[in-house]
Ligand SMILES: N=CN[C@@H](CCC(=O)O)C(=O)O
């Protein structure tokens with residue numbers, strides 16, 4: 001056996017989905033569970049995983065640079081957050097009372113607030129300010145156990161301001177332990193200067209913004225807010241198809257508030273994922289399934305907007321055999337939280353997902369929603385050594401004991417990124 005850089009022992013329970021593709025329907029419940037496990041890491045890769053006795057036997061005679069005892073904690077793959085609006089200026093607590101008095105989300109946007117208020121703040125912010133603010137959010141995500149995050153632009157809405165957001169995302173990827181995956185979302189809202197002229201804004205997007213973003217390699221995905229009063233099905237189709245021709249993989253905010261046919265469009269254009277989907281039709285869900293589109297559900301958003309309706313996750317899994325993923329949708333308007341563990345709780349409460357389905361949704365299926373299921377999302381030899389260590393006896397405990405952060409440790413790219421001294425306390429307590 002070659003040299004091992006890091007050996008993680010004393011894992012009370014290891015839970016992981018398996019494979020390099022999304023888990024569909026009832027497969028989402030099939031996770032591997034190993035008690036008293038260990039993981040050997042070489043460089044940024046997992047070299048060995050299994051029951052501790054087996055791993056130690058296989059390592060017999062190997063040089064081990066560092067050994068860490070997980071103190072009997074629960075270990076899962078590093079969590080993946082595949083839908084965030086990470087980079088933005090300002091915040092929108094000034095809209096809270098308006099929202100709570102019953103003014104709908106889309107009405108606030110139509111009045112020039114909502115997303116457009118964050119557009120003003122983002123345009124006014126320097127690259128440094130955007131970087132520092134997003135860096136803090138990434139710290140919170142990491143401390144919550146997240147190791148990879150998708151980040152959308154969409155608060156610039158001019159070529160230069162969109163490029164500014166995407167450049168910040170790139171620098172964050174380089175400068176923060178959490179990996180940041182960039183998505184161009186110039187079609188997030190029609191900016192004030194194009195009010196009533198949305199087709200002209202779409203021309204600008206297609207003719208100038210998309211080609212430049214693709215030319216500079218600033219994004220992997222292209223996303224559109226397809227919604228009543230924002231971008232129509234026809235406009236969304238045009239943007240996503242043009243983006244696809246330029247090598248940007250389609251994603252879509254679909255059927256969040258009204259059933260417009262966004263899920264159907266996701267299937268038609270071959271999107272990698274469709275997001276929200278509260279109002280998706282049966283035909284829409286059938287189209288997602290027929291075209292391998294991953295539904296990314298955002299229960300924090302429906303919760304925070306006070307909506308009675310939730311995405312029909314049980315039907316998606318049980319009837320349509322879809323590979324559901326979960327995400328925070330972290331953004332300053334509809335879901336101002338970085339806490340993926342809150343989302344786990346809401347997925348249990350409002351989407352009726354089982355603990356195994358929740359773990360799968362936050363790991364391998366979330367990784368697949370950003371095209372990375374072959375690299376992250378499970379604990380297997382050869383995969384990236386991204387691991388989250390929880391102070392919990394099992395995975396059901398995570399959504400059960402809610403409102404707190406269970407994460408005690410995070411290994412990112414084979415390196416210790418978070419290690420709470422309370423792990424040591426757990427170990428000594430276990431030994432007594
Ligand atoms: N729905 C559109 N976009 C975001 C919200 C953005 C905002 O309100 O600033 C979402 O995914 O919920």
Ligand SMILES: [Zn+2]
Pocket residue numbers: 083084085253329331
């Ligand atoms: Zn969103």
